[in-house]
Amino acid sequence: MESTRIESVEAIPAGAACYVRVTTEDGCHGVGESTFFGWPGAVAEIVGSFAEYLRGRDALELEHHWLALYRALSFRGMAVTGALSAIDQALWDLKGKRFEVPVWQLLGGRTRRAVRAMRVLVERGPTEQVVEAARRCVEDDRYTALKIILFQEDHHLMRQAARIGDLVARFAAIRETVGWEIDLGVELHRNMSAGDALLLCGELARLRPLFVEDPIPPDSVAALRQFAAKTTLPVAAGERNTTIWEFAEYLERPGVAYVRPDVGIAGGITHVKKICALAEAFHAGVLPHAVPSGPVAVAAHVQLGMCSPNWELQEHVPQDAPTWTDLVDSVIEVRDGYLLAPERPGLGIDLIDAGLARHPPRAIDLSKGTPLREDGSVAIR
Helix, strand or coil: CCCCEEEEEEEEEEECEEEEEEEECCCCEEEEEECCCCCHHHHHHHHHHHHHHHCCCECCCHHHHHHHHHCCCCCCCHHHHHHHHHHHHHHHHHHHHHHCCEHHHHCCCCCCCCEEEEEEECCCCCHHHHHHHHHHHHHCCCCCEEEEECCCHHHHHCCHHHHHHHHHHHHHHHHHHHCCCCEEEEECCCCCCHHHHHHHHHHHHHHCCCEEECCCCCCCHHHHHHHHHHCCCCEEECCCCCCHHHHHHHHCCCCCCEECCCCCCCCHHHHHHHHHHHHHHCCCEECCCCCCCCHHHHHHHHHHHHHCCCECCEEECCCCCHHHHCCECCCCEEECCEEECCCCCECCCCECHHHHHCCCECCCCCCCCCCECCCCCECCC
16 A cells, blocks of 8 residues: 655755755655755755654645644744745645646646746846847747846946936836837846835836836835835735735735745745735735746746736746756746646656756855945945
């Protein structure tokens, strides 16, 4: 008789992520990924401690294990929820394999044929260079939505009028190049004060951005809600938040228009599905934080996107380089601007140990320091 009792829980830090493999006594296994990319080694340590609880328990009791681990010591933080998220993904993957269906089938079935991708323009540099990258994404790669990392590090050294003028000119040049049929999101990356960000949003409104993301630092939910009430642009936030309790505060009136949970830190599939339902109750959309996720987290996001009606777009960058392809047996296919859900059971993806070994873990490099302003003080981030 097949056994669903957990035999082992492995933490495999590689690159900027920590991957997890959970195996049952009969050899069935599932995989997951923590996207706490600052310190993957910290996640690995916590996964090791969680393994003490999980060994010998029924792998199919996902909700119970989630709560048992989350409530164990009442410590919070992304290293803790990152470990929990990776384990939860692995348990869902294992469950899908056990019942021979994709994870989205276990979560209520499909709500769409594929998940629309939003290509993140990671290119930095002069306006002309970023505009050309946007043109290629639309004309050559056939994306229908782009996210623009509008605020560049050099903007910290500029004074207000010049900074806002340059930001508006950059976005206007991109809009003129790609046209009005392409959805454009604005990423400010937590780099502005509320006053400056409101002024910028007022000038950007005529260019119809789909949203403005993280206009101010995420330190205060109350401050962000106040900001959302004062601007006419839809506000997106939540990539540094981890629980339904935090997201509930974002959504209370006046609230954000889009939430941005990350399946690798916000409690995995079990918890992000709840965040999606919470947002749906407020008629808010979901724009998951999926860059710089690795291939397993991307696959987990796609599973959620297939079964969550308010999953509006999923940000993405191509994962066709060895950084990602070495790690797994396949990456999610992008076709005509859409992410295609695998037909394979579970998450539809598996880890390759030899490839993982070629990519040792790396913590965030802080040797260059945090961005500074003109007077040498630490910039908002």
